[in-house]
Amino acid sequence: MNEVKLRGVIDDGTREIPLVNKFGKLICKIYIRPADLSILDRYKSLAADFGSIVEPLKDLHINTDGTVTFDEEWQVMKSVEAELKQRINALFDMEEADAIFEKRNPFSSVGGKFFCESVIEVIGNLITDAVEEEMKLSKQRTDKYLADIQPTDREVSGDDREATADA
Numbered sequence: 001m002n003e004v005k006l007r008g009v010i011d012d013g014t015r016e017i018p019l020v021n022k023f024g025k026l027i028c029k030i031y032i033r034p035a036d037l038s039i040l041d042r043y044k045s046l047a048a049d050f051g052s053i054v055e056p057l058k059d060l061h062i063n064t065d066g067t068v069t070f071d072e073e074w075q076v077m078k079s080v081e082a083e084l085k086q087r088i089n090a091l092f093d094m095e096e097a098d099a100i101f102e103k104r105n106p107f108s109s110v111g112g113k114f115f116c117e118s119v120i121e122v123i124g125n126l127i128t129d130a131v132e133e134e135m136k137l138s139k140q141r142t143d144k145y146l147a148d149i150q151p152t153d154r155e156v157s158g159d160d161r162e163a164t165a166d167a
Contacts, residue, residue, distance in 0.1 A: 013134070017126055019100065019119075028099040032092060032127060034134035042091045043127050047120060053087065054114070056080050057107065066105025066115070081106060084116060091123075 013035045019027040032039065056076050061069035068077050084106055085097035106116035 015130060017130070019122065027103060030092065030096050030100065030123070030126075031094060032130060034127075034130035035138075036093065037131065039091065039093075039127055040131055043124050046087050046091055047124060049087070050117070050120065053083055054080060054107075062107055062109075064109040066108035077107065088120075 013033050014031050015034060016029050016031055018029050021027055057080055060073045060076060062077075063069060068074055085101070088097040088100065089095050100119055101116070104115050106114065106119070108115045110118055
């Protein structure tokens with residue numbers, strides 16, 4: 001006898017957002033929860049800490065493809081990469097960093113700066129836009145429900161009760 005497996009799907013507010021290059025080619029898809037307002041704080045923390053995260057790279061000989069010239073520098077590079085990916089995963093509260101950097105090394109050069117810098121800037125803009133959009137939708141929903149509510153006697157202030165009694 002075949003057992004039917006039940007499955008419930010709950011919309012937890014997660015949004016799928018494609019990251020594309022300037023030619024429209026898909027780099028990866030990321031998933032964020034715009035109703036998670038602390039994502040803004042986590043992003044600000046990541047952006048503020050970026051300099052200290054990449055600080056150990058300052059004395060390395062990094063090639064334009066994000067690799068290092070000398071073998072003894074490899075461990076430092078991998079350590080910094082691991083820290084960066086851990087912080088990006090913490091930002092999203094899910095595993096996203098490997099997908100983001102699957103096709104391009106985070107420390108490869110793009111326009112004279114690390115690829116990961118561009119990624120972090122774009123993600124910050126996406127998070128801000130998604131959170132603002134969610135807050136606007138939430139306000140519209142709240143306003144709709146509150147518009148139909150009439151004040152009850154308990155909600156009427158003392159001054160209003162006296163005016164009603166006098167009438």
